[in-house]
Amino acid sequence: MQLPSYLPLGLSAILFTIGAFGVLTRKNPIIIFMCVELMLNAVNLTFITFSTARGLIDGQIFAFFVMTVAAAEVAVGLGIIVSIFRDRHNIDVDEVSLLRG
Amino acid sequence: MDASIIGFWIIAVISVVTAIGVVLHRNPIRSALLLVLNFVALAILYVLMNAQVLAALQILVYAGAIMVLFIFVIQVLNLAGETATTDPLVGQRFVGVVLGALLLAGLAYGINAIAASPATVQPTQEAGLRQQALADQGISQIQVIGWDLFTKYVYPFELTSILLLVGVIGVIILTKRRSPQAPTP
Numbered sequence: 141m142q143l144p145s146y147l148p149l150g151l152s153a154i155l156f157t158i159g160a161f162g163v164l165t166r167k168n169p170i171i172i173f174m175c176v177e178l179m180l181n182a183v184n185l186t187f188i189t190f191s192t193a194r195g196l197i198d199g200q201i202f203a204f205f206v207m208t209v210a211a212a213e214v215a216v217g218l219g220i221i222v223s224i225f226r227d228r229h230n231i232d233v234d235e236v237s238l239l240r241g
Numbered sequence: 242m243d244a245s246i247i248g249f250w251i252i253a254v255i256s257v258v259t260a261i262g263v264v265l266h267r268n269p270i271r272s273a274l275l276l277v278l279n280f281v282a283l284a285i286l287y288v289l290m291n292a293q294v295l296a297a298l299q300i301l302v303y304a305g306a307i308m309v310l311f312i313f314v315i316q317v318l319n320l321a322g323e324t325a326t327t328d329p330l331v332g333q334r335f336v337g338v339v340l341g342a343l344l345l346a347g348l349a350y351g352i353n354a355i356a357a358s359p360a361t362v363q364p365t366q367e368a369g370l371r372q373q374a375l376a377d378q379g380i381s382q383i384q385v386i387g388w389d390l391f392t393k394y395v396y397p398f399e400l401t402s403i404l405l406l407v408g409v410i411g412v413i414i415l416t417k418r419r420s421p422q423a424p425t426p
Contacts, residue, residue: 143245143249143289145355146352146353146355146356148290149352150349151249151256153345153348154257154260154345155256155257155279156344157341157345157348158260158263158264160340161264161340165264166264168320170273170311170315171263171269171272173311174272174273175264177276177307178276181279181280184295184299185283185286188287188290190362192290192291193364194363194364195365195371195372196368197385197389198389201386201389201390201394204295205397205401207302207303208401208404208405209404210307211302211405212404212408213408216408216412216415218311218314218412219412219415219416222318222415223416225318
């Protein structure tokens, strides 16, 4: 028997909410990035659930693209964090309020 | 109860607990390791849902590459927990809880609509026929994904190469020292 699709969808909703809560409340940008990854993974889970439930492969291919974008996003985001840290030695997002150093 | 449903509940508990740990842990390195566990649990769930290729990619890309990058940056910057003791934004946590609850309620409403009419997420007749034909010819899932990736989705696929190139160049420019005379921190 196949997994009923509302179970993984519910799990994905819970994981997405936990990730969104983390983005809203944490101050360390590295942990905020991890929460964004959590949210992207929740969306991937939704894509794969619908892909399996509908019998179409397209959802899996879109999840593949999401992974690519996540990889690029993490590389650029961590580069920004490293360059901010180099200027200020403090990367709390509440205190980094200037884009220009 | 069916084996896949039991497996699902085990994975659901693991992934939710590790996700909460990621959000609440003070130490970033522990958050990162819990996030690895979360990604592995989701990869197992993908296998349960018959998406083996994505499970392998999940382990390789997320648990491998991305998390190594995270841990590398945490160790390079020598981050040890959050330093600020006071909360400059008053009620941030409270607002976060409220907004999170609203989001979860909205998502639950949508999922409830799907659960109420399961016919909307059944395989279409065309999709069922295609799957049957592929199974008869012994064509595996990765072959189907590769075929679609290079025919139907060839332009998005090529665009991702540009995206990754832009990412590589962007990181080099961002982390390069502005001038060689600048004092090293």
